[in-house]
Amino acid sequence: MRAVWSFWSKPFQGEKGRSWQSPLHHxxxxxxxxxxxxxxxxxxxxxxxxxxxxxxVDALGLPFTHVSTELxxxxxxxxxxxxxxxxxxYRAQQQPFIHLDTDVFLWKPLPAAMLAASVFxxxxxxxxxxxxxxxxxxxxxxFTQHNLTVPVEWEWVRSxxxxxxxxxxxxIMGANRVDFIxxxxxxxxxxxxxxxxxxxxxxxxxxxxxxxxxxxxxxxACFEFHRxxxxxxxxGMHMRYLFPSFGEAYNHxxxxxxxxxxxxxxxxxxxxxxxxxxxxxxxEDGSFYRHCVQLSRHNPFSRHAL
Numbered sequence: 001m002r003a004v005w006s007f008w009s010k011p012f013q014g015e016k017g018r019s020w021q022s023p024l025h026h027x028x029x030x031x032x033x034x035x036x037x038x039x040x041x042x043x044x045x046x047x048x049x050x051x052x053x054x055x056x057v058d059a060l061g062l063p064f065t066h067v068s069t070e071l072x073x074x075x076x077x078x079x080x081x082x083x084x085x086x087x088x089x090y091r092a093q094q095q096p097f098i099h100l101d102t103d104v105f106l107w108k109p110l111p112a113a114m115l116a117a118s119v120f121x122x123x124x125x126x127x128x129x130x131x132x133x134x135x136x137x138x139x140x141x142x143f144t145q146h147n148l149t150v151p152v153e154w155e156w157v158r159s160x161x162x163x164x165x166x167x168x169x170x171x172i173m174g175a176n177r178v179d180f181i182x183x184x185x186x187x188x189x190x191x192x193x194x195x196x197x198x199x200x201x202x203x204x205x206x207x208x209x210x211x212x213x214x215x216x217x218x219x220x221a222c223f224e225f226h227r228x229x230x231x232x233x234x235x236g237m238h239m240r241y242l243f244p245s246f247g248e249a250y251n252h253x254x255x256x257x258x259x260x261x262x263x264x265x266x267x268x269x270x271x272x273x274x275x276x277x278x279x280x281x282x283x284e285d286g287s288f289y290r291h292c293v294q295l296s297r298h299n300p301f302s303r304h305a306l
Contacts, residue, residue: 001115001174003041004099005034005064008071008085009051019265021274024296027060028281029102029263031288034062037100040109045097047071047089059295068092074193080207081192083215086170091185098174103268108259110172110242118237119180119223122171122262123249125216128164134209136165136217142203148196151187153225154218167216168223168239169246171262180234184222188214 020026038044046056046064049071056062070092071085089099098115100106114120127135136150136158143150158165175181191197192214204210226234242258243249255261267273282289 001041002043002045002065002093002095002097003034003037004045004047004089004093004097005030005102006071006085006089006099007046007048007052007056007102008074008079008082009049009055010075010077011079011082020268021271022296024292025268025274025277026102027292027296028277028289029268030056030060030062031292032277032281032284033100033102033105034064035284035288036106040106041098045089047085047092049075061291077193078201078207081211081214082208083170083211084189084192086173087185087188087192087215090173090181091189093175093178093181095178096174096176097178098172099170101171101262103263104171105261106259107261110260114240114242115174116176117240118177119173119175119219119239121168121173121219121239121241123169123241123243123246124220125167125169125246126164127166134212136213138204139200139210139213142200143197145203146199148200151191151218151221153187153221156225157221160224165217166220167212168220168241169249170216170219171249171264172242173219177234177237180222180226180237183234184219187222188218191218 020029034044043066044064045066045068046053046062047068047070048056050069052071053067053069057064057067070088074084074088077084086099086101098110098120136154140150140158149155192201201207201210223237223239226232227237227239229235242260243254248254249262250264263273278289281292
């Protein structure tokens with residue numbers, strides 16, 4: 001199974017680049033995430049754009065087995081679709097894979113049963129009826145207003161539970177049914193980038209909040225629809241999660257037992273966590289740590305991004 005990472009420089013040079021404590025910690029995270037995952041997944045891939053390759057491969061020296069700059073084709077897309085790079089990476093895979101976010105660290109091997117599943121992800125995220133902020137109902141209203149339709153899988157899963165909804169957290173996400181992931185990813189990219197849908201998306205000045213719907217919600221909707229559809233080529237698939245719930249995924253004791261860390265949101269800016277990231281990277285590879293220190297001081301892309 002191949003381990004895959006993705007990096008789109010356009011949103012990173014804006015808002016997303018400010019999520020890290022400093023340029024140094026962004027670089028350290030890349031090195032540590034890859035170094036740990038390579039113990040279990042020797043074949044690695046990066047899907048990025050030309051500036052991303054210049055930073056991560058040419059300057060930082062990360063030894064990916066395969067590097068693609070396919071994201072150059074999306075330079076005109078709205079950077080609000082900050083996770084578009086992940087969806088592009090999903091669609092590009094031709095063999096069983098696991099995609100890891102840059103802020104994910106694997107301290108132990110992942111369960112074999114999970115890695116053997118048709119599709120797997122970090123954990124389910126169940127949103128209750130009152131959780132309507134950046135919810136699918138807002139998107140549905142905008143699409144209806146402009147005489148547009150959301151995908152049939154979206155409509156089907158919403159008809160079964162019109163109030164609450166479930167997403168599949170994609171801190172890690174992978175599959176053995178690569179054909180299904182290619183289908184889902186193509187549907188997601190069309191939903192985001194098809195010019196016909198632009199009037200509906202123009203209703204939202206802040207697209208970033210809806211990225212989770214076009215990736216994580218749509219992934220779960222596609223899975224639920226196709227695994228039970230009698231005529232679907234994906235009928236009978238199964239999905240496994242590393243954690244049974246979002247709360248369990250961010251429970252320190254549970255995460256420690258599994259050997260998994262995901263620095264969600266503001267955790268990337270926490271001074272104590274930043275120090276631990278420095279210490280662990282220096283412990284793992286002192287020369288790489290010193291290289292990151294130098295690069296964070298002198299690399300123009302890194303300074304501009306953060």
